[in-house]
Amino acid sequence: MESHFWEEKWHKQELGFHLPFVNPVLKRNLPAFDLPAGSRVFLPLCGKTLDMGWLLEQGHRVVGVELSELAVRQLFEEREVEPLVDDWAGGRRWHHGDLTVFQGDLFELTAEQLGPVDLVYDRAALVALPEAMRARYAPHVCELSGDAPQLLISFEYDPAEMAGPPFPVFAGEVRRLYQDQARYALCELSRQDVIEKQDHFKAAGVTAFVLVAWKLIPLSV
Template sequence: MEHRFWQQRWEQAQLGFHLSFVHPILKRHLARYSLAPGARVFLPLCGKTLDIGWLLSEGYAVVGAELSELAVAQLFAELGVEPVVSEWEGGQCWQHDALTVFQGDIFALTPATLGTVDLVYDRAALVALPPTMRDAYARQLVELSDAAPQLLITFEYDPAEKEGPPFPVLPAEVARHYADTHKIEELSRKDVLDASLSFRDAGVSCFVEVAWRLLPLAKGHA
């Protein structure tokens, strides 16, 4: 999935992936991670998700990574705050109080640039990438976060019925990416076809949303 694809989605306001509400899975399961006040939550490929404002209101620090400058500008505008914008090696860093967003290529981020991560919240990143990119993305995420706990959301459907994104990511693939570094627990699964208009209208028979809790294994345990 080339950068230009996502830039065009934002430029043309083709934002079917953007929810007009805070994700229920985040609100339902965040307490399971027992985060300390002020803990730092990393949202890869964050867009302008409303989940960011909710996390901030709950007292957490949020750091995001997002390719589209337009998305980042809209995020801060919709939050009603004025960011301080500086440069980092892969693009621009937008900051306001407890919110930091690295605009640019997530593969250019380093752990030193990103800083401490207490939780990774992957709502729409892994599923946004085609199979050829997901191995490298998962490795980068583990390295960036030092294998931090993760709340991951995936989808399961028959790819013969519709072409992604979002792409289907089955349990075996989640295990392939993360079983060496994390204990993997399925938190929930639900067919959300009725709420996913583009998939329903395309004739997809089943569109299942799955939530996963990934907890880091002891160092050296594989």
């Protein structure tokens, strides 16, 4: 999947993946990580999610990476703040208060540039990528974050009923990407069929759309 695919989505404002509210999965499951105030939470492929503002309100520092400059610009505009903008090797870095977003290619970002991470919140990144890119993405995010704990949201549905993105990522693949690499122990926090709330998928003929929240616990701790 090429970068222009997502750039085009933002320019056409085809933002079915953007929730107009804070993700209840985050609100419900963040306490399971027992983060102290001031923890640094990393959101790969963050878009302009309202989850970042909510995390800031909880007293955390937030850092994201997002390909689309339009998405990042809208994020700060909607927060009604004027960010400081400078360059990094893969694009531009936007910063205001406890919020930093690296605009550019996630795969060009290094752990040194990103800085320390206390939690990875993968709300819509893994599921946005086709299988071959997921195999590259997962270890890269682990390296970036120093194998920090992760709150991962995955979707399960019959790919014969609809083509992604978002793509279905079943439990076996989550185990292969994270547990079988001897990086994490996995804990399934919740599993719920939310097809009745997914108009787009329901209209396409998807009969079940299961949202799964995972807690990835580093084995190195």
